[in-house]
Amino acid sequence: MTVEEFRDLVAAWHVNDATHADIVLAACELVVAGIDGPAVSALAGASLRHAWEEVPPLMEDALRELGLDHFEHGSDGGRVEGLRSMVRRALAGGTTPREFAHRVHQRFSHDLPEAEELAELHDCYETLEYYADLTAADLDAQVLAEMRRLTA
Secondary structure, three states: OOHHHHHHHHHHHHOOOOOHHHHHHHHHHHHHOOOOOHHHHHHHOOOOOOHHHHHHHHHHHHHHHOOOOOOOOOOHHHHHHHHHHHHHHHHHHOOOHHHHHHHHHHHHOOOOHHHHHHHHHHHHHHOHHHOOOOOHHHHHHHHHHHHHHHHO
C-alpha cells in the first residue's frame, strides 16, 4: 500500500465505494510497508467490528501525518475527492464515457457542482434522438474532456 493508494481508498470511502473496515485494513498495510506514525498506527489499530465509529475521529490526524488533505466523511470536499478518484479509475480501467457519465449521474445526481457537467451529459445521452447536431461520439468526447479537466 502506498500513500497514493491510501488517498484513493479514502476518496472511495467518501462516496461509499469503500468501507470503514477497508480504511483500517489499508492503514495496516501502510504500517507493514513502513509508512507509519502514531496516527496511522492508531488507525490501523481500530476495531474492524466497530470501524464505523472508530475510524472517523482518527482520520484527520492520520491523513495529516501522511501529508494528505482531510475532509469530513461524506462532505462535499470528500465527495469531490471521491469523484476525482472515480475519474482516475475510469480513465485507467476502460469504462466507456457513457457508462461513466451514467455512474456519476446515479451517484451524485445534480447535487454536486463538480459532477454537474457529467450528469448533464448523461441526460444528453438519454435524449440523444432529440439532438439533430449531436452524436454519441460527440458526447463521448465531451465526457472525456470533462474527466480530464477534473483530474488536471
